Amino acid sequence: MKRLFTVLFLLGLTNLVMAANPLIPAPPQIAAKGYLLIDAHSGKILTESNAQQPLPPASLTKMMTSYIAAHELDKGNITLAEKVRISVKAWKTPGSRMFIKEGTEVSFEDLLRGIIIQSGNDASVAVAEHIAGSEDAFADLMNKHAQRLGMKNSHFQNATGLPAEEHYTTASDLAKLARAIVVGHPEHYSIYAEKYFTYNQIRQPNRNKLLWRDRSVDGLKTGHTEEAGYCLVASAERHGMRLISVVMGASSEESRATESQKLLTYGFRYYETHKLYSADQILNESRLWGGAADQIALGIVEDLYVTIPRGQHSALSASVDVDSVIEAPVTKGNQYGEVTVRLDDQLIATVPLVALESVEQGSLFKRIWDSIVQFFVELIA
Numbered sequence: 166m167k168r169l170f171t172v173l174f175l176l177g178l179t180n181l182v183m184a185a186n187p188l189i190p191a192p193p194q195i196a197a198k199g200y201l202l203i204d205a206h207s208g209k210i211l212t213e214s215n216a217q218q219p220l221p222p223a224s225l226t227k228m229m230t231s232y233i234a235a236h237e238l239d240k241g242n243i244t245l246a247e248k249v250r251i252s253v254k255a256w257k258t259p260g261s262r263m264f265i266k267e268g269t270e271v272s273f274e275d276l277l278r279g280i281i282i283q284s285g286n287d288a289s290v291a292v293a294e295h296i297a298g299s300e301d302a303f304a305d306l307m308n309k310h311a312q313r314l315g316m317k318n319s320h321f322q323n324a325t326g327l328p329a330e331e332h333y334t335t336a337s338d339l340a341k342l343a344r345a346i347v348v349g350h351p352e353h354y355s356i357y358a359e360k361y362f363t364y365n366q367i368r369q370p371n372r373n374k375l376l377w378r379d380r381s382v383d384g385l386k387t388g389h390t391e392e393a394g395y396c397l398v399a400s401a402e403r404h405g406m407r408l409i410s411v412v413m414g415a416s417s418e419e420s421r422a423t424e425s426q427k428l429l430t431y432g433f434r435y436y437e438t439h440k441l442y443s444a445d446q447i448l449n450e451s452r453l454w455g456g457a458a459d460q461i462a463l464g465i466v467e468d469l470y471v472t473i474p475r476g477q478h479s480a481l482s483a484s485v486d487v488d489s490v491i492e493a494p495v496t497k498g499n500q501y502g503e504v505t506v507r508l509d510d511q512l513i514a515t516v517p518l519v520a521l522e523s524v525e526q527g528s529l530f531k532r533i534w535d536s537i538v539q540f541f542v543e544l545i546a
Contacts, residue, residue, distance in 0.1 A: 189435045189474055193427040198394065198414025201336040202428040204438050205344050205400065205407040207514075209472035211432050216340075219318050219333040220413050223388030224261070224284045225396050226326030226334075228342050229307050231280050234273075234292055235350040236310070243296070245274035254300070255291040260327060263288040264365045275364060277353075282362040283369045284387065286325040293324035300324055314341050328392050336411040343385055343398050343409045357384030357400075374422040375399050379429070385409075387421070397421040401429050406438045406472075435475055441483065441506065442469040445521055448504065449485050453524060454539050455532040456493030462521040463487065463501055471506055471514055480509045485518060490539070497523040 192202075192212035199215035210216075237243045248270035256267035263285030265271050271291065279288030293303035300323055307321040316338035322329040347354055360371050375382040381401040388396040394414035401408055410428040415421035442448060444467050453461040473481065487502040502518035526532060 193431055195412065195424045195427060196415060196420060197412045197424055199336040199411075200413065200424070200428065201340050201411045202432050203340050203344075203409050204432075204436070204470070204472040205347050205409050206440070206468070207438055207470035207472040208344070209436075209438075211408075211436060211472070212428065213336065216336040216411075217318060219335055221328065221332065221390065221393040222326055222334045222339065222413070223390040223393035223396055224326040225339055225386055225388040225398055225413075226321060226324070226332070227280050227284060227289055227388075228339065228346065228386050228398065229310065229321060230289050230292060230303075230324045231277060231353075232342060232346050232350070233296065233303075233306060233310055234277055234280070235346065235353040237296055238273075238353065239350060243273055245272065245277070247273050249273055249276055249291055249295045251287075251291050252294055255287050255294065258286040258290045258325065258327075260286040260325065262286060264367050265291060266365070278356055278359070278362045279364060281356050281386070282359050282371050283364075284372060286327065289324040311338070311342075314345050316341055326388055326390070326393075328390055336413055339398055339411045339413075340409055343400060343411070346385065347400055347407065347409070354384060357386070358382075372418075373397065373399065374418070375401075375425060375429075378422070379426065381433075382429070387418075389418070395421040397425050399425045399429065401433075403433050406433065406436075408432045436472055437475045437478070438470055438472045439478060439481070440468060440470050441481075442504070444468050447521065448518065449487055449502075451487055451491050451501070453495065454490065454492045454535045455527055456495065456524045456535075457527045457531075458524050461491055461495055461501075461524055463518050464521045465504060465516050466498070466519060467516075469504065469506070469514065469516055471508075473508055473513070477508060482507050487518065493524055493526045495520045495522075495524045497521065 199218050201213040201216040202211045251265045253267050261284045263279030263283050276288045276292050279285035293300045297303035304321050311319045319334035319338045322332040372387040381403045384400045385398045396413045399410045410425045412421050412424045446464050447462045449463045450460045483506045499520050500517040504516050506514040
């Protein structure tokens with residue numbers, strides 16, 4: 166048995182009938198081999214095509230390289246100030262370059278900017294070697310992180326995106342990676358918005374044209390090879406709503422920017438995102454039987470966002486479904502129900518309701534007394 170508690174969000178039901186029939190056009194047609202548009206916080210997919218098709222990612226690969234760099238920085242394994250010795254292999258890596266020199270020492274921070282802003286293949290190899298010892302070992306680390314992030318249709322063989330057999334990913338997987346960068350490592354994300362970087366007296370621009378065209382765009386990465394075509398993963402934020410677009414296999418540098426802009430414009434114009442609950446916010450306090458405490462606080466593990474058609478906020482409702490009997494001991498994180506969010510009658514989100522704290526069993530007397538009380542409560546329920 167379960168108890169059902171219903172809380173209605175965002176009152177103002179006079180607009181409910183009007184909101185029930187939003188006027189949303191079909192998504193724009195995008196000239197690319199694969200594409201996807203999602204909300205960064207809710208993960209809601211707003212439009213997609215061939216998003217699960219494995220494709221060569223070119224320099225979009227460097228998103229994983231920079232993600233791992235941020236991950237290692239946050240773990241304290243590396244500092245931005247530490248020096249990286251440049252190998253012959255890094256120096257000789259072909260393609261786009263930061264122009265580092267063999268035998269010199271370059272700060273990790275400069276190399277990170279060289280990867281993100283200048284798309285430096287040389288910088289990518291240098292970082293890979295510094296973190297994992299070799300680029301091959303780093304590729305293995307890339308694949309382990311891909312599995313951890315749920316990138317089920319990706320496989321990496323190098324840190325740069327230079328063409329290689331069995332080196333591929335999908336628009337869907339790149340969106341997951343972009344979310345991990347933007348949401349998971351926000352303290353490093355500002356680099357993706359920088360328009361220029363100068364190293365070795367050479368000033369190079371960020372290849373993401375949207376940084377100049379749309380003030381709301383602040384990342385992420387471009388890519389191009391003959392095999393992959395022109396690719397762009399872009400992210401933009403307007404009024405607290407953040408979208409991520411992925412375009413793979415466009416026909417030109419201009420096309421990848423134009424098609425990405427179409428996706429972002431569509432998403433911001435016709436959808437809105439609401440944060441309903443915060444992680445660790447107490448959503449319910451339930452009776453705890455046989456515990457050292459009489460109540461147990463329940464909530465959710467992560468912030469709960471929903472993305473809905475614009476103007477439909479008054480049609481949102483949520484219910485908290487709680488197990489009728491919760492007995493000690495309780496371990497923090499154990500599930501005791503779920504939170505369900507609906508838009509009118511449409512189910513749009515379901516997340517576990519979990520214990521926000523651990524509670525041990527009470528004394529023998531407390532457990533006996535609670536069992537007696539529980540018996541009579543259930544008898545008259």
